[in-house]
Amino acid sequence: MKKTYTICCLPGDGIGPEIMAEGKKVLAAVGARFGVDFSCDDALIGGAAIDACGDPLPAATLEAARASDAVLLAAVGGPKWDATEPGAPRPEQGLLGIRKELGLYTNLRPVQVFAPLAGASTLRPEVIDGVDMMIVRELTGGLYFGRRERFYNEEGAGANGTSGQRAYDTLEYREFEVERIARQAFEAARKRRGRVASVDKANVLETSRMWREVVHRVHDAEYADIELEDVLVDNAAMQLISRPAEFDVVVTENMFGDILSDEAAQLTGSLGMLASASLGDGVALYEPSHGSAPDIAGRGIANPLAQILSVEMMLRCSFNMDDAADAVRAAVVAVLDDGLRTGDIVDGKTPRDKVLGTDAMGTAVAQRI
Numbered sequence: 001m002k003k004t005y006t007i008c009c010l011p012g013d014g015i016g017p018e019i020m021a022e023g024k025k026v027l028a029a030v031g032a033r034f035g036v037d038f039s040c041d042d043a044l045i046g047g048a049a050i051d052a053c054g055d056p057l058p059a060a061t062l063e064a065a066r067a068s069d070a071v072l073l074a075a076v077g078g079p080k081w082d083a084t085e086p087g088a089p090r091p092e093q094g095l096l097g098i099r100k101e102l103g104l105y106t107n108l109r110p111v112q113v114f115a116p117l118a119g120a121s122t123l124r125p126e127v128i129d130g131v132d133m134m135i136v137r138e139l140t141g142g143l144y145f146g147r148r149e150r151f152y153n154e155e156g157a158g159a160n161g162t163s164g165q166r167a168y169d170t171l172e173y174r175e176f177e178v179e180r181i182a183r184q185a186f187e188a189a190r191k192r193r194g195r196v197a198s199v200d201k202a203n204v205l206e207t208s209r210m211w212r213e214v215v216h217r218v219h220d221a222e223y224a225d226i227e228l229e230d231v232l233v234d235n236a237a238m239q240l241i242s243r244p245a246e247f248d249v250v251v252t253e254n255m256f257g258d259i260l261s262d263e264a265a266q267l268t269g270s271l272g273m274l275a276s277a278s279l280g281d282g283v284a285l286y287e288p289s290h291g292s293a294p295d296i297a298g299r300g301i302a303n304p305l306a307q308i309l310s311v312e313m314m315l316r317c318s319f320n321m322d323d324a325a326d327a328v329r330a331a332v333v334a335v336l337d338d339g340l341r342t343g344d345i346v347d348g349k350t351p352r353d354k355v356l357g358t359d360a361m362g363t364a365v366a367q368r369i
């Protein structure tokens with residue numbers, strides 16, 4: 001009897017369905033080579049779910065995700081759902097909702113420069129040479145999940161020529177949330193080069209002062225073998241592009257991690273190269289770090305490699321299929337070594353016949369597995 005894994009697939013919006021097709025293609029190739037069945041069932045999330053049933057995270061989706069062995073998500077969002085009236089459902093609520101419901105507090109975003117893509121980055125080759133870092137982003141706390149409110153008709157409306165609106169978001173962390181993400185970062189560092197940079201804004205924010213104190217306490221008590229440095233987030237943003245190869249593990253709170261990971265993606269040549277794994281205590285979710293790329297959606301030119309590398313992370317983290325994960329990685333490296341590129345990772349030297357669309361790029365990877 002073949003082993004069967006059930007994967008809940010959430011294609012979402014924009015380029016989501018296009019890159020999801022390539023993730024499935026790669027899973028099928030892995031299944032054929034390693035004698036495993038991947039049963040992939042689609043469910044609705046984001047804008048597609050709003051259109052179908054008015055809810056960005058339908059109960060049936062959550063149920064399917066909980067019943068699966070792993071969740072593979074592509075991307076949500078797009079301009080179609082941006083300009084709705086106050087309080088209307090938004091695609092991003094589906095994503096934040098599933099992260100919270102599944103308790104996915106750890107988001108791993110590996111930033112690696114594939115040697116053949118050195119020319120695709122906007123940074124000089126000697127700056128990005130050897131870049132290999134793991135961003136450990138806290139994913140279920142902070143500003144994203146704090147109390148927020150918007151007041152449309154405040155007293156004093158019209159003062160200073162405005163309509164008198166007021167709005168707030170709350171940045172809150174509890175000690176246990178910092179402790180558990182710190183442990184994840186130190187554990188990751190032990191398997192890597194033994195260094196953690198903890199990024200905060202402790203010169204200004206009270207949450208950051210607590211963050212720093214807790215990270216150091218966990219470090220001193222349990223991980224004294226790991227080298228720990230504190231970096232203020234503004235300085236971290238600068239150092240990420242001035243000395244990126246020196247970072248090993250970077251741990252930070254939710255919003256800083258969101259912003260820094262998009263910045264770090266530029267080291268790899270494109271946001272289309274950045275995979276991620278969102279982990280908690282139960283079923284895990286894998287998704288590219290990028291969004292639904294509405295500017296290129298429907299044209300068949302999106303880079304599917306972040307989705308495919310997210311499949312690699314799934315095979316490793318959820319199914320303990322290291323050989324299969326290695327095969328996916330090797331296939332991606334082989335494709336890049338063969339000079340094949342999607343439009344976002346070309347450089348001045350890429351010949352036209354080596355520039356592939358989404359479907360051909362996915363096929364090229366699958367064929368090499």
Ligand SMILES: NC(=O)c1ccc[n+]([C@@H]2O[C@H](COP(=O)([O-])OP(=O)(O)OC[C@H]3O[C@@H](n4cnc5c(N)ncnc54)[C@H](O)[C@@H]3O)[C@@H](O)[C@H]2O)c1
Pocket residue numbers: 015074075076077078079092095270271272287288289290291292293294295296301302303304306344
């Ligand atoms: N995890 C997610 O589902 C996720 C993540 C980020 C943004 N979003 C949503 O996506 C929508 C668009 O956001 P945005 O434009 O700010 O960010 P985006 O990540 O969708 O796109 C930013 C830029 O990167 C390019 N890009 C992204 N992925 C690519 C790929 N695979 N191949 C080639 N190019 C790629 C896009 O074309 C665009 O120029 C918004 O609604 C946003 O909320 C969703």
Ligand SMILES: CC(C)[C@H](C(=O)O)[C@@H](O)C(=O)O
Pocket residue numbers: 077092095096258289290291
């Ligand atoms: C779409 C959005 C809510 C999401 C985030 O900010 O977490 C995205 O930018 C990401 O990085 O996964």
Ligand SMILES: [Mg+2]
Pocket residue numbers: 258259262289
């Ligand atoms: Mg983001």
